[in-house]
Amino acid sequence: MQVVEILRKLIDFPSIVGTPNGAIVSWIDAYLRSFAVEAHILPGHEGDRANLFATIGPSDRPGYILSGHMDVVPANEAGWSADPFVLRTEGERLYGRGTSDMKGFLAAVLAAVPTLTASPLARPVHLAFSYDEEAGCRGVPHLLARLPELCAPPLGAIIGEPSGMQAILAHKGKAAARIIIKGRSGHSSRPDLGLNAVHAMADVLNAAISTAEDLMQGPFDGAFEPSYSSLQAGTISGGQAVNIIPEVCTLEVEARAISGIDPVSPLALVRNAAEAQKARGFAVEWEILSAYPALSLAPTAPLAGLLRELTGKAPLAAVSYGTEAGLYQRAGVDAIICGPGDIARAHKPDEFILTSELAACQAMVEALAARCRA
Incomplete structure (x- = not known):
């Protein structure tokens, strides 16, 4: 199958983050088996979704991982010109949810399988396709735990997030948390008889704002924009009506950390402010929704040099968005980002990828295969 036809099949599967992904996993498995490539289907603890891992070449020798996620964000935004789960072609543009982020990479890798299997590889190329990356990289840790x-031990992992086929050496880490404060409801005319959860959450929100302002003072890493770690309150909800004391209030916060900083650490003051509400009679729930570390690959690393040769482009120092690459690095595998498409097109109506970008990615994978035969 040609790369566009493979992408068409992948877009057909509405593999939305947080939902079962058996259909897309089964199709990829069958496609690989048609080339005598055996895939390992690795279920996560949810029970209804799985990662997929396949090896082309000798698994007992160090090789390279091509890593991508099978899930996509929902396509509920207004502004889609057509069904987001049906690939639409207009000239060089291919429209559909996940075309850039990141089924285009998966399609290019799968289109290169005939070349990868055409003659024996001295070093293996592994395909590692994960689930629920869009929910904070929840799927890939299960895959990494099984990697040994x-x-x-791999020589490196190429994470195919959309980067315009320019390798990226670093990204920020991220942690997100949900805080739920529960008080006591009642009529607003008798605040002395209730416990206002929204008022209690104000202390927590102020702690988040104060932390965000403190982070702006450094430390700094000039490779990133902005050059400092950040924190924001993303959602807050609570209360039923203006004349009812709100019993429950929920706040979600997110921290993004430069290299060398645990992304969970900026949340400490926020959590302390939440826990302090217990002394006032409130019940408090704290949940880490997602967390992954920053990526930091040295420009002199062999993997950086390899991608420079494969793409013909000098690697970019850093981006501020996050990927699964930091988790690979924490697991002891050098990782780098390089894939087709543009992150600016992701998570938007009429997301698209260019046929030339798919061709460039397939060419990179096939060039990697040539290296692995040497």
Whole structure:
């Protein structure tokens, strides 16, 4: 199958983050088996979705991982010109949810499988396709935990997030948390008989704002924009009506951390402010929704040099968005970002990728295969 036809099939699967993904996993598995490539289907703890890992070449020798996620964000935004789960072609543009982020990469990798299997590889190329990346990289940790039994320690991992086929050496880490404060409802005319959860959450929100302002003072890493770690309150909700004391209030916060900083650490003051509400009679729930570390690959690393040669482009120092690459690095695998498409097109109506970008990515994978035969 040609790369556009493979992408068409992948877009057909509405593999929305947080939902079962058996259909897309089964199709990829069948496609690989048609080239005598055996895939390992690795279920997560949810029970209704799985990662997929396949090896082309000798699994007992160090090789390279091509990593991508199968899930996409929902396509409920207004502004889509057509069904987001049906690939639409207009000239060089291919429209559909996930075309850039990141089923275009998956399609290019799968289109290169005939080349990868055409003759024996001296070093293996592994395909690692994950689930629920869009929910804070929830799927890939299960895959990484199984990696030692699946293959020899890899030489590196290429994470195919949309980067315009320019390798990226670093990104920020991220942690998100949900705080729920529960008080006691009642009529607003008798505030002395209730516990106002919205008022209690104000202390927590102020702690988040104060932390965000403190982070702006450094430390700094000039490779990123902005050059400092950040924190924001993303959602807040509570109360039923203006004359009812609100019993419950929920706040969600997110921290993004430069390299060298645990992304959970900026949330400490926010959590302390929440826990302090217990002394006032409130019940408090704290939940980390997602967390992944920053990526920081040295420009002199062999993997950086390899991507420079494969793409013909000098690697970019850093981006502020996050990927699964930091988790690979924490697991002991050098990682770098490089994939087709543009992150600016992701998570928007009429998301698209260019046929030339798919071709460039397929060419990179096939050039990697040539290296692995040497």
